[in-house]
């Protein structure tokens with residue numbers, strides 16, 4: 001007799017029978033509107049027919065063609081397709097399996113390219129759970145507690161979290177950039193700093209869009225000091241934010257871009273992209289892995305990119321995201337912070353929506369966030385919590401979500417709010 005490990009913490013009791021588009025059908029016979037998408041992964045919805053067909057066809061050709069032994073066509077095709085959407089100049093792509101592995105690959109490359117040891121990360125960032133990736137993660141001590149020491153050479157600067165400080169965005173950006181300069185003057189000299197690693201919106205760290213001016217400030221400093229700017233688009237990439245890449249809300253471009261999650265609609269594959277001139281600072285064989293760039297995942301990736309382009313899913317994410325934000329903001333009007341608790345902030349970037357619950361002194365209210373998240377399941381809507389202090393409920397619909405589904409999601413979210421706060 002064996003059972004699943006209690007190390008896994010489950011957000012819902014749902015067991016999936018099958019799933020299609022925005023819907024999960026449980027073994028309990030119920031239909032759930034899935035606003036979790038496997039944590040922002042099933043970009044084209046569950047089991048998109050084109051993705052299913054591409055994967056099925058590839059399974060019959062070759063499943064595992066180890067990419068340092070023999071190359072396979074789906075990876076060449078995926079690289080070509082990615083070339084159409086990658087920022088200008090990022091013309092060299094390296095593949096792995098998961099976001100964490102790609103994050104590690106980017107750090108190794110930045111260190112190899114600069115010969116410098118240190119990495120600057122921003123408070124609340126989430127970059128994965130492997131030993132190095134969790135050392136770069138500051139989205140909560142639950143990701144690092146109990147198994148220190150972490151990887152050395154990581155320095156954390158503040159993130160411009162306007163709501164938390166009670167400031168406007170400009171003031172928060174000015175503060176965070178000043179503190180970054182101070183960090184570079186007091187703790188990690190530019191000559192020792194290989195890279196700065198940032199998400200275009202904090203993901204697990206609270207669904208908080210990174211102000212464009214902040215990314216632009218990082219770009220300026222990266223240029224001034226020869227520091228590699230690494231943008232982690234694992235969660236924000238591939239249309240999720242209403243632009244193909246989340247950083248495209250700013251004029252700042254990365255030196256290394258990291259992608260995973262949405263790129264193959266649920267098949268495991270990740271990548272880093274950089275200029276060839278930067279990539280070639282690493283040496284052949286310095287990075288790799290048995291399963292990286294799997295053939296079935298790559299075929300699913302090609303199909304995913306085709307569907308996103310053909311069906312205008314980036315634009316759909318933008319428009320549906322606006323509907324979702326407007327709908328939830330309207331609901332929030334009925335639940336201001338009163339009698340000690342309520343909704344403090346609702347923010348969104350495309351189809352990444354965060355609802356932050358606070359006590360009346362502005363302190364985080366994780367208990368209410370968890371109660372609301374659990375209540376949504378009862379109303380047939382799947383949601384998740386996030387944030388370093390667990391007080392944000394996040395809604396992450398598929399890029400194929402329809403206007404009707406958004407309306408249904410808002411209605412069900414409203415019913416959950418009424419249960420907990422009504």
Ligand code: PMP
Pocket residue numbers: 039097098099100101103126127128129199203204232233234235236260261
């Ligand atoms: N970076 C970001 C921004 C992420 O959101 C995640 C996953 N939530 C990761 C890295 C790690 O990806 P994975 O879980 O595939 O290792």
